[in-house]
Amino acid sequence: xxxxxxxxxxxxxxxxxxxxxxxxxxxxxxxxxxxxxxxxxxxxxxxxxxxxxxxxxxxxxxxxxxxxxxxxxxxxxxxxxxxxxxxxxxxxxxxxxxxxxxxxxxxxxxxxxxxxxxxxxxxxxxxxxxxxxxxxxxxxxxxxxxxxxxxxxxxxxxxxxxxxxxxxxxxxxxxxxxxxxxxxxxxxxxxxxxxxxxxxxxxxxxxxxxxxxxxxxxxxxxxxxxxxxxxxxxxxxxxxxxxxxxxxxxxxxxxx
Amino acid sequence: xxxxxxxxxxxxxxxxxxxxxxxxxxxxxxxxxxxxxxxxxxxxxxxxxxxxxxxxxxxxxxxxxxxxxxxxxxxxxxxxxxxxxxxxxxxxxxxxxxxxxxxxxxxxxxxxxxxxxxxxxxxxxxxxxxxxxxxxxxxxxxxxxxxxxxxxxxxxxxxxxxxxxxxxxxxxxxxxxxxxxxxxxxxxxxxxxxxxxxxxxxxxxxxxxxxxxxxxxxxxxxxxxxxxxxxxxxxxxxxxxxxxxxxxxxxxxxxx
Numbered sequence: 001x002x003x004x005x006x007x008x009x010x011x012x013x014x015x016x017x018x019x020x021x022x023x024x025x026x027x028x029x030x031x032x033x034x035x036x037x038x039x040x041x042x043x044x045x046x047x048x049x050x051x052x053x054x055x056x057x058x059x060x061x062x063x064x065x066x067x068x069x070x071x072x073x074x075x076x077x078x079x080x081x082x083x084x085x086x087x088x089x090x091x092x093x094x095x096x097x098x099x100x101x102x103x104x105x106x107x108x109x110x111x112x113x114x115x116x117x118x119x120x121x122x123x124x125x126x127x128x129x130x131x132x133x134x135x136x137x138x139x140x141x142x143x144x145x146x147x148x149x150x151x152x153x154x155x156x157x158x159x160x161x162x163x164x165x166x167x168x169x170x171x172x173x174x175x176x177x178x179x180x181x182x183x184x185x186x187x188x189x190x191x192x193x194x195x196x197x198x199x200x201x202x203x204x205x206x207x208x209x210x211x212x213x214x215x216x217x218x219x220x221x222x223x224x225x226x227x228x229x230x231x232x233x234x235x236x237x238x239x240x241x242x243x244x245x246x247x248x249x250x251x252x253x254x255x256x
Numbered sequence: 257x258x259x260x261x262x263x264x265x266x267x268x269x270x271x272x273x274x275x276x277x278x279x280x281x282x283x284x285x286x287x288x289x290x291x292x293x294x295x296x297x298x299x300x301x302x303x304x305x306x307x308x309x310x311x312x313x314x315x316x317x318x319x320x321x322x323x324x325x326x327x328x329x330x331x332x333x334x335x336x337x338x339x340x341x342x343x344x345x346x347x348x349x350x351x352x353x354x355x356x357x358x359x360x361x362x363x364x365x366x367x368x369x370x371x372x373x374x375x376x377x378x379x380x381x382x383x384x385x386x387x388x389x390x391x392x393x394x395x396x397x398x399x400x401x402x403x404x405x406x407x408x409x410x411x412x413x414x415x416x417x418x419x420x421x422x423x424x425x426x427x428x429x430x431x432x433x434x435x436x437x438x439x440x441x442x443x444x445x446x447x448x449x450x451x452x453x454x455x456x457x458x459x460x461x462x463x464x465x466x467x468x469x470x471x472x473x474x475x476x477x478x479x480x481x482x483x484x485x486x487x488x489x490x491x492x493x494x495x496x497x498x499x500x501x502x503x504x505x506x507x508x509x510x511x512x
């Protein structure tokens with residue numbers, strides 16, 4: 001078995017102390033040898049940040065029991081780089097990021113630290129999956145979705161994985177027994193309809209709280225939001241070329 | 257003229273104190289009424305972060321002379337949202353972000369605060385441009401590129417701008433007299449070839465510095481990196497749907 005054993009790197013953006021990563025380690029450990037390299041503090045909303053101006057710390061930690069694990073002062077993307085170039089003896093067979101406490105569907109992929117780690121894995125040419133649960137509770141029950149996530153990890157390890165692509169997986173906030181299945185989707189064309197709540201502090205000076213509602217602009221039946229709202233787990237094949245090829249000629253006609 | 261006057265919102269990620277935004281305000285003020293809403297401190301590498309857990313401050317500042325300007329404690333994306341929903345009396349005709357002290361070509365677009373502000377503008381359905389100079393010097397000479405940037409802003413204000421798309425503009429670090437022109441490009445397929453420099457602190461504990469070299473994997477003549485290396489200003493039409501449509505069927509065949 002040892003020659004065949006799959007090497008699975010796990011990271012996240014909620015830190016080594018989050019319940020979501022501990023649940024994911026338990027699930028993935030049945031399918032290969034897991035090594036954890038994850039942030040030592042929450043890094044939600046860090047987007048694709050990397051640490052350039054500061055040194056990065058990396059310390060072995062014991063909170064995952066028998067599983068080899070390291071906590072880093074870096075961002076989720078730093079953790080993937082450190083794992084590949086400093087920790088692991090070979091490139092991993094799979095990079096998993098999560099399970100995030102909160103949804104990363106639709107355009108939220110752009111500012112998700114969870115998905116940035118998965119995208120970094122894809123940039124390195126590795127099969128990578130970011131996983132999120134539409135539940136922000138620090139004590140959410142992730143293990144109830146084990147059969148779905150195990151099936152997905154097993155499929156990722158046994159099928160050929162398209163190069164320079166990762167998966168954005170979101171689980172709706174419904175009981176596992178009500179999940180209708182897993183759907184391959186497109187990224188919803190949705191936005192925050194932002195508003196600000198303007199208040200005054202104790203000195204009469206204004207401050208603002210961001211508020212708003214997430215809504216789909218052009219609702220599509222194949223979108224991740226539609227799947228989640230219908231009780232499905234959504235998976236969106238995600239790449240990192242933002243070029244809008246369809247309008248190149250519009251700008252060429254500007255004749256700059 | 258007043259009815260026809262264009263309203264131009266300017267932000268950045270290097271803060272209201274950076275030379276790059278002051279140069280951009282000077283250039284844009286010739287083409288419309290400029291309002292500045294920008295971070296009160298540097299926010300480089302913030303990616304598409306937004307501030308949800310903290311209140312955001314917004315204060316009128318005077319360092320832009322006659323130009324109406326506000327400094328915010330929020331991220332570049334927060335600044336765009338605040339400007340649209342709290343500061344401006346109507347939607348701006350153009351959102352400009354920059355000029356960034358440093359290059360944001362190729363995959364760097366993913367962790368650029370400058371480009372995130374432009375992408376946020378595009379999400380709001382507004383014509384938006386992020387501008388960066390391949391020079392990290394805080395005292396770089398931005399004004400020498402004025403004729404190119406003015407031509408670009410004028411074109412953006414007079415042509416129809418494709419919806420939900422922004423421009424990622426990068427200026428190579430060569431003297432303006434050596435610029436060969438402006439080229440519409442695709443995002444280069446390039447990556448950091450990362451390595452870490454492992455050192456020891458004064459207590460013998462290890463720390464890591466990220467180092468590495470940026471290289472194009474599949475060099476293409478139409479890429480932004482190729483244009484910059486050839487002395488052209490690159491402009492890449494940029495959108496925010498990361499779905500890899502070409503591999504949807506690969507994953508559907510996994511039969512999850």
